[in-house]
Amino acid sequence: QPLDGIDSVHLQIEAMKLAFADLHQYNADIAHMRVAPADLLQPDYLRARAALIDPERAGDPAYGAPRPGGTVYLAAADSQGMMVSFIQSNYMGFGSGVVVPGTGISLQNRGHGFNLIAGHANEVGPRKRPSHTIIPAFAMHADGTPQMAFGVMGGPMQSQGHTQMALRVLRYGQNPQAAADAPRWRVTGGKGVAVEPHFDAAVVEQLRARGHEVTVEAGNGVFAFGGAQLVLRQGDVYVAGSDPRKDGGAVAF
Template sequence: MTQPIDYNVAYPSLRPAVIGRNAVATSQPLAAQAGIRMLQQGGNAVDAAIATAMALTVLEPTGCGIGSDAFAIVWDGKKLHALNASGRSPQAWTPEYFAGLDEMPLYGWDAVTVPGAVSAWVELAKKFGSLPLTTLAQPAIEYARDGFPVSPLIGQLWQRGVDKLGDKPGFSACFAPEGRAPSIGEIFRNPDQARTLALIAETEGEAFYRGELARKIADFSAECGGTMTLEDLAAHQPQWVEMLSQPFAGGSVHELPPNGQGIATLIALGILEKLNIGEHPVDSIETLHLSIEAMKLALADLDQHISDPDTMFFDAKHLLGDEYLQQRADLINRQQASDFAYGSPRQSGTVYLTSADASGMMVSFIQSNYMGFGSGVVIPGTGISMQNRGNGFVLTEGHANRVAPGKRPFHTIIPAFALDADGQPLMSFGLMGGPMQAQGHLQMALRIMKYGQNPQAAIDAPRWRVISGRKVSMESTFDRNTLAALRAMGHVIEVEDPLLGYNFGGAQVIVRHPQGHYIAGTESRKDGQALVF
């Protein structure tokens, strides 16, 4: 970060950044309180993250569930660790299995890959946690067993989910037990999920992948004509991976490698560094134009090249090579919007949370069903909703991301982390929301690291989202003259209300102050909360 932190409330929001020695920020207030509760019981930031994540499966089922996938970044006080807990496809998923389809299914069992979130909770607890998993699960169990009031935005999304998925196997019995979605403010209970969470905690995940719950998943799959087997579930293993990074604004931004889309953020930031971003104000036409163009280039490469790293045609690091980034930057016209194709480098529905503690440990964690409630499949009597990450595959012959047995699909969910010039933690951050995530990471990094905005201001600032070609969706809170100027440059602008479309994501950010405490911000477009003590 080259600028001092600016604490001004720069955009329309009544939320200030919050400051304390310990912090948790996520998209649902009761989940944030679950994390704080662990910190107050003597737990660390990883304990807080796990408790928050487990609670979110109960409190925000519109974005995640026990059948989600997950990724995590942990600063342990000395270095970064990255965990890929995304699951693989069933062994039956050959390209021939999907013959006759133009694209991968969105819903039902043929959209479900092996869920990895449970393995993330267990692995993080074993490696870094200080409290028993049974303690970490307690807030989630209580919310599921005793009930919780449905929060406003989640209530709206819940209704959409019931309207869309009500006929999917097991869905209505779990999420619309009275024949309807719960209304906003209504107490909702899920006793089946409470029992499942308790069993997962007591067996440290064994019941989910090799025991009682695994058998229920496999049996229901067979009953519905699905292909997921006990062997598919038992074969799952989370993986500690080496992170990718990109120098930016005097520090560095770190993302997990593929099969996630975090590399797109790093490509775009690298291009912006080549273009000397920062010469104009953060909300200027010049800064917006260059940022949008850099993101378009990065997304073109993402769509073409990224898949399970075991099946990529080259090492992802080649996309971050200095010469390649310069070549891509040279394609940008500073006065005109362009429609970019992918390059060829030479060989050389989600919830996000972040936590930090007084010892210096920080966690960036994300888990997701993918599209809202996911596949719509819910395992009877368990409260386990299954993601639809299989839709992330393609069926195109010769494509790196083509479906195959035991393969991880391209993933949209990505946590992020930034270090300062001395290699010390600067911030833990993320922005949920499908294709918005890499774009949101760029916008958060740019505003906080290059321009010194405090995390709440950076979150409240108007956002843009590249759609395709020269099409860009922009929030209605942008200045009208700015929108007109971008249109004159050739950008095809679609204006959206940030509170109606749910298309600009949900950010959570914790910035580490040089004196060792934290500054946290939460998404003003969501139901979330940042808590400190």
């Protein structure tokens, strides 16, 4: 099925909703998670979750119950094949607003990512890290060699952008720059989906016909549709792309 056709876009959106339902319920400091990441990635569990997707209608899924078991981004690569995927963020503006005396270093305020739900795995507490969106992404070949270092800055758009970049480049073979340039969608909650103005208008109407509540968003705010940077290794050469939505560039030297 075409990458940007209605069936492909519908399935991507529905899969993201399923992932977010589990993320908001289970994701926290790994030392305090009551469901291990490996449990959420069990093939049987993923198949069961995927079976909940109606290929013809938008849904509003709840989190699942896996079986328990035992915004600055940089991608770099060198001539020896070493690749680095790096992301840094103080979170809200200048973070906590606290600067280490004599250094000019602003401390982050990622603690804002905790919640106040009693008993929740991500409940605020000591000696814990909060759920956050610091995601330096990396794709590896089956033999363990690096394939692509990439990232998409932009709060809750990060994981959604990573999914779209990985699909475009690794599954559909798009050039990294073409993938970064392409119009994006973003799940906003419930049946809501935001798309960019240059998104295929016919697909937008088809999504609405399937029950998605689609809004077309102009501009690219703090989160919006993110900013991607990608470096893909193809044999003995690298192919890079830099998102036109944000400051950045692809440079070789």
